[in-house]
Amino acid sequence: MLNLIIIAINIILAVSLNLxxxxxxxxxxxxxxxxxxxxxxxxxxxxxxxxxxxxxxLVGAIVAGIGGIIIGIPTxxxxxxxxxxxxxxxxxxxxGVITNIDxxxxxxxxxxxxxxxxWLWAFGCMLVTVLVIKNFIQSSHGRACISVRENxxxxxxxxxxxxxxxxxxxxxxxxxxxxxxxxxxxxITFIEPNAFNFLKSFxxxxxxxxxxxxxxxxxxxxxxxxxxxxTFLQSLAELRLIIYAIxxxxxxxxxxxxxxxxxxxxxxxxxxxxGVSHGSHSADA
Amino acid sequence: MAAILQTHSLGISFGGLKAVQDLNLTLxxxxxxxxxxxxxxxxxxxxxxxxxxxxxxxxxxxFKGESIVGLKPYQIAAKGITRTFQNIRLFGELSVLENVxxxxxxxxxxxxxxxxxxxxxxxxxxxxxxxxxxxxLKIMNLAHKAEEKAKNLPYGExxxxxxxxxxxxHPSLLLLDEPxxxxxxxxxTELMELIGFIRSKFNVTILLIEHDMHLVMNICEQIYxxxxxxxxxxxxxxxxxxxxxxxxxxxxxGA
Numbered sequence: 001m002l003n004l005i006i007i008a009i010n011i012i013l014a015v016s017l018n019l020x021x022x023x024x025x026x027x028x029x030x031x032x033x034x035x036x037x038x039x040x041x042x043x044x045x046x047x048x049x050x051x052x053x054x055x056x057x058l059v060g061a062i063v064a065g066i067g068g069i070i071i072g073i074p075t076x077x078x079x080x081x082x083x084x085x086x087x088x089x090x091x092x093x094x095x096g097v098i099t100n101i102d103x104x105x106x107x108x109x110x111x112x113x114x115x116x117x118x119w120l121w122a123f124g125c126m127l128v129t130v131l132v133i134k135n136f137i138q139s140s141h142g143r144a145c146i147s148v149r150e151n152x153x154x155x156x157x158x159x160x161x162x163x164x165x166x167x168x169x170x171x172x173x174x175x176x177x178x179x180x181x182x183x184x185x186x187x188i189t190f191i192e193p194n195a196f197n198f199l200k201s202f203x204x205x206x207x208x209x210x211x212x213x214x215x216x217x218x219x220x221x222x223x224x225x226x227x228x229x230x231t232f233l234q235s236l237a238e239l240r241l242i243i244y245a246i247x248x249x250x251x252x253x254x255x256x257x258x259x260x261x262x263x264x265x266x267x268x269x270x271x272x273x274x275g276v277s278h279g280s281h282s283a284d285a
Numbered sequence: 286m287a288a289i290l291q292t293h294s295l296g297i298s299f300g301g302l303k304a305v306q307d308l309n310l311t312l313x314x315x316x317x318x319x320x321x322x323x324x325x326x327x328x329x330x331x332x333x334x335x336x337x338x339x340x341x342x343x344x345x346x347x348f349k350g351e352s353i354v355g356l357k358p359y360q361i362a363a364k365g366i367t368r369t370f371q372n373i374r375l376f377g378e379l380s381v382l383e384n385v386x387x388x389x390x391x392x393x394x395x396x397x398x399x400x401x402x403x404x405x406x407x408x409x410x411x412x413x414x415x416x417x418x419x420x421x422l423k424i425m426n427l428a429h430k431a432e433e434k435a436k437n438l439p440y441g442e443x444x445x446x447x448x449x450x451x452x453x454x455h456p457s458l459l460l461l462d463e464p465x466x467x468x469x470x471x472x473x474t475e476l477m478e479l480i481g482f483i484r485s486k487f488n489v490t491i492l493l494i495e496h497d498m499h500l501v502m503n504i505c506e507q508i509y510x511x512x513x514x515x516x517x518x519x520x521x522x523x524x525x526x527x528x529x530x531x532x533x534x535x536x537x538x539g540a
Contacts, residue, residue, distance in 0.1 A: 132401050139400030139407070140386065140393040140414065147387045150376035157336055159362035159391035159454050168397075262378060
C-alpha cells in the first residue's frame with residue numbers, strides 16, 4: 001500500500017512540474033518549496049482548525065498556488081539557468097522561513113498530523129491532476145504555453161501574452177505541488193522543513209527529465225519507475241543516490257529527450273507504431 | 286483613403302549608432318508597400334519598432350488613429366499588426382496545424398475553465414478554430430502537410446507557413462520580412478501571386494521587406510528606400526528605378 005500512495009503523490013508532483021518545465025519551457029527547480037507550502041498549510045488546517053480533509057487539501061493547494069503567483073511574477077522574467085537558480089533559491093527561502101516560524105514547529109516540524117491520505121484520496125487527486133493538466137495542455141491556452149517554450153518572440157508577435165501564460169502554468173504547477181505536499185503530510189503524519197529541501201526538488205525534476213519534458217504519460221511512467229527503484233534501494237541509502245545519478249547520466253547520453261520525448265503513450269500511438277512496423281504508409285492515405 | 290499606419294520622425298539609436306532616423310511612413314488601407322535598401326540599412330529594425338520589440342528613441346507610430354508606442358508586442362498583435370520573420374521563427378517541434386492554431390489564440394472562443402472542464406463552448410470552439418486553420422492552410426497550399434512538424438518543412442514552405450500563421454491573427458496590417466528569401470524563381474513567382482491574392486482575400490495592408498527587386502518592382506505600388514537608417518527615396522517603382530540616389534546606394538557612386 002505504501003508504494004501505491006507514494007507513487008500517486010509522485011505522479012502528481014512530476015506531472016505538475018512537467019507543465020512548467022516541459023510544456024512551458026520554464027526551467028524551475030523549486031518544486032519542493034511549493035510542496036512545503038501545501039504540506040504546512042494543510043497540516044495547520046487539520047491540526048489547529050480541525051478542518052475536514054478536503055478543506056485542508058484545498059487550503060494547501062491554494063496557499064501553494066498563491067505562493068506560485070508571488071514567486072512567479074518576478075522570477076519568470078528570467079530565462080534558462082537564471083530562472084533555475086532563482087527558483088532554487090526561493091524554494092530554499094520558503095524552507096528557511098518555515099524553519100524560523102515557531103507556529104509551524106520550526107526545525108522540528110509538525111507531528112501528529114491525522115493520517116487521512118488513503119489510496120482512494122491519493123488516486124483521486126492524481127486522476128484530477130492528470131486530467132486537469134491534460135485538458136489544459138490540449139486546449140488553446142495550453143498551446144499558448146507550449147508556444148512560449150518553442151519561440152517566445154514569435155509567440156509574443158502572434159498575440160500571446162507570454163508573461164501571463166508563464167505565470168498561469170507556474171501557478172497551476174504550484175497548486176498541484178501543494179496538493180502533493182498536503183497528501184504527503186497527511187500520509188506520513190510528520191513533516192519537517194528538511195523534507196522539502198532542494199534534493200526533493202531534484203527528485204521531481206529527475207522524474208520529469210527521465211520521462212520526457214513535454215510528455216504527461218512520460219512523467220507518469222517515470223514517477224512509477226523511479227519510486228519503485230528508490231523503494232527497492234532504500235536499504236542501500238547512499239548507493240541509491242549513485243544509482244540515481246547513473247540512470248540520469250545514461251538517459252542523457254542515450255536518450256536526451258527522455259523516455260518518451262514529447263510523445264504521449266496512447267492507443268493511437270501504439271497503432272501507428274504497429275502500422276509502421278508492418279511497412280504500410282497509412283499516414284499518406 | 287484613410288491612412289492605417291503613419292510614423293512621425295521615427296528613430297532609434299543603439300548607443301551612438303542611429304539605426305533608423307527620422308522615418309516618415311504613410312500606409313493607406315489596402316496598400317502594398319515595399320521597404321528596400323542595402324544590407325544593414327535598418328529595414329528589419331523598422332519592423333521591430335512597428336511590432337513593439339524595440340522602443341523608439343524618437344518619434345511616434347500611429348496605427349488606426351492611435352499611438353502604439355510603448356505597447357507590448359502581443360498588444361500590438363491584438364490591435365492588428367502581425368509579421369513574419371527574416372530568420373524563420375516557427376514553433377518547430379509543433380505541427381503545421383498547431384502553428385496556425387496558436388496564432389488563432391487571440392480569437393479563442395472559449396475560456397480556460399471551459400477547456401479544463403471540457404464544457405460549454407470548448408468542443409465547438411476547438412472545431413471552429415481547427416476548421417479556420419485548415420482553411421488558411423488550404424489557401425497557402427499547406428493543407429496536405431498539416432500534421433507534419435514545422436521544422437521538417439522545406440524552406441519555401443516554412444516561409445509560407447509563417448505567412449499563414451501571421452494571417453491567422455486576422456491582421457489589418459501584415460509585415461513580411463523577406464518572404465522570398467531562399468526561394469527559387471518559380472517559388473518567388475508563386476509567392477508574388479499569393480501576396481496579391483492575400484491582400485484582396487483578407488483585406489490587409491501589406492508592408493514588405495525584400496531583396497528580390499523583380500518581386501518588389503512588380504507587386505508594390507509604393508516603395509520606401511532606406512540607406513544607413515535614412516529614408517533616401519519614396520515613390521512608385523518607376524520613380525525608384527530611375528532615382529539616382531537609390532542607384533548610388535545600391536551600386537555605389539559612378540554606376
